[in-house]
Amino acid sequence: MPTRGDRHLRAVQLAKQLATLGARLKTIHFVTGIPPRQVQNLFFPDARSIPRGRAPDSAEWYHNANLIMRTDACLIGAKYRQLRDQGFTAGEALVFAYRAYQAVTMSPSRISLDRAFNLVSYIDGIWLASAPTLSVLTCPVCGCEFIAAVGTVASPSEACPFCKLLERFPVDHRIQASYPSRPTADMTDRQLGMLALFHKLSPDTGGDISAK
Template identity: 40%
Template sequence: MAAPEADQFIRALHLARECIALGARLGTASQVTGLRSSMLRTYFFRHGGSINGRRPESSEWVHWGNLCLRAEASEFASIFSTLHEQYRCLPADALVIAYRMYAERCPRKPTVSFDRAFALVCDLLGIWLRKEARLAMHRCPQCRARYVAEIGAPPPRESGCVFCHLLQRYPLDARVQAHYVARRADLPPILARPDGAGPEKAA
């Protein structure tokens, strides 16, 4: 194996290890790295322990999921898009870095799994599982936050985007409060409003 090919293979293995450590199924790690699932199983799951079950093949959950799931999908997508667009990270690297940054904000198991984040990136860029993009980042005219929605989706109504809805529900919904109670320090930058108000002031 030539030196450049060896370097590329080592880098792919390292990337696969990162994906698996973040909860990726073998199929997802294989898509991201280009390495065969059988090879990854040999290297990382020789004695079992891989995540079983069918991975999500689309991002439809972005539309029908509960409020917290949709908000965190946009949170991850915003981090990923910033890394990919502004810092020119390759999609695979941006996926891993963005998911790690997102997961570090979660005191418990992340609401958005790595496989779901992968499907989201597929639909944002039209790569891996997709031949064309289906989703894009939009800017809410009310709170100015970036959120993910279908390409060409009209601006949200007066009630605003998913983050606006989260701000409105937070003081009134005990389930939403319980979901974010350990993340309160992260809420103001995520849910920034022009007047600087966050859930604490809204309450």
């Protein structure tokens, strides 16, 4: 049985990881239970280094985001779901899924840790959400996992974000430039396969986008 000390130590370690990934005080408080002022004292001795600005709000963001942002969100959501199913705590799954996302996309990250926190809250019905409003589905066409509103049924006639991305990849330089040529992290195999496929389709780089 873990002692109170063990649990506290674990919470502080998680808080440090979240702070390193750019999480704001409130996010760290939600995930670890450590009061914001204590988080500040521990990890932001210089008040100027505290992340500022409006916190991302509402799960509606996903439905209105552009295709690249939605694909990024799916990479995080799918990895999070996978880790949760493997028995990781919500906080650990958030940190690991976000790191895996950073490893397969270009820096600076288009999705912030706070946005990822917001997304997985609505996937899991925890933290910011009292019930799940987003779910992770498997596309019957490409096999990728993607995020959709709860209650959505995956259908072959409805293209998922990865299907759309694949279709537009050969003609859209913004999409081509958005993903590195050799993703290395442990994203789900299917999603890694999709990203690899995009690069094979790249029309003028011989598959190596980084050569540009």
